[in-house]
Amino acid sequence: KAGVTQTPRYLIKTRGQQVTLSCSPISGHRSVSWYQQTPGQGLQFLFEYFSETQRNKGNFPGRFSGRQFSNSRSEMNVSTLELGDSALYLCASSLVGVTDSGNTIYFGEGSWLTVV
Amino acid sequence: AQSVSQHNHHVILSEAASLELGCNYSYGGTVNLFWYVQYPGQHLQLLLKYFSGDPLVKGIKGFEAEFIKSKFSFNLRKPSVQWSDTAEYFCAVNARNTDKLIFGTGTRLQVFP
Numbered sequence: 001k002a003g004v005t006q007t008p009r010y011l012i013k014t015r016g017q018q019v020t021l022s023c024s025p026i027s028g029h030r031s032v033s034w035y036q037q038t039p040g041q042g043l044q045f046l047f048e049y050f051s052e053t054q055r056n057k058g059n060f061p062g063r064f065s066g067r068q069f070s071n072s073r074s075e076m077n078v079s080t081l082e083l084g085d086s087a088l089y090l091c092a093s094s095l096v097g098v099t100d101s102g103n104t105i106y107f108g109e110g111s112w113l114t115v116v
Numbered sequence: 117a118q119s120v121s122q123h124n125h126h127v128i129l130s131e132a133a134s135l136e137l138g139c140n141y142s143y144g145g146t147v148n149l150f151w152y153v154q155y156p157g158q159h160l161q162l163l164l165k166y167f168s169g170d171p172l173v174k175g176i177k178g179f180e181a182e183f184i185k186s187k188f189s190f191n192l193r194k195p196s197v198q199w200s201d202t203a204e205y206f207c208a209v210n211a212r213n214t215d216k217l218i219f220g221t222g223t224r225l226q227v228f229p
Binding site: 003004031033035042043044045048050055056058090092097104105106107108109110 | 150152158159160161162165206208214215216217218219220221222
């Protein structure tokens, strides 16, 4: 079956702009979470959605937001981009969430965002 | 707050050497534990996970990890590494009352033939 699909794979934005990243989870998966990966900070949790509701949120400013649609696809948005937002943004999906019955989280290949 | 420490940032080994990567976490409650691997240019893949039961967990590609609750540790081991094990390895923890993974900073493993 197809894995977690993220688009776009690479993009360059200018400071102050906004960006929307898209994630299609594995078919049947209802939980989608987002992570930011940078060389300095490693992998940091952004937020997690389940059945169109945000269940958990990490320690990121309000410029970072997300949503999930009825088909479980998810988008994350970053407004007023800063240079420090340059990172690999990873989407992950699982059936119902990690804490439920030991379901595995599967990661996509990520979207590389460069802010100039 | 939860945190995960991976003490080895960069490990260099020759093929056939044994590997042990340390992972310690801080959280007082029940946790789920994971090791993920990221090969060059590829996405994160699950190596193994511990949820309950036998604290010695076997994963893919000959990797195993042992959960020692008293030491808050979940070290990754492989008796004989191969060049193809060159990758970055991430330990992650999930507290049972949340749905987010807390990752360590990763360990870069280089294996030379």
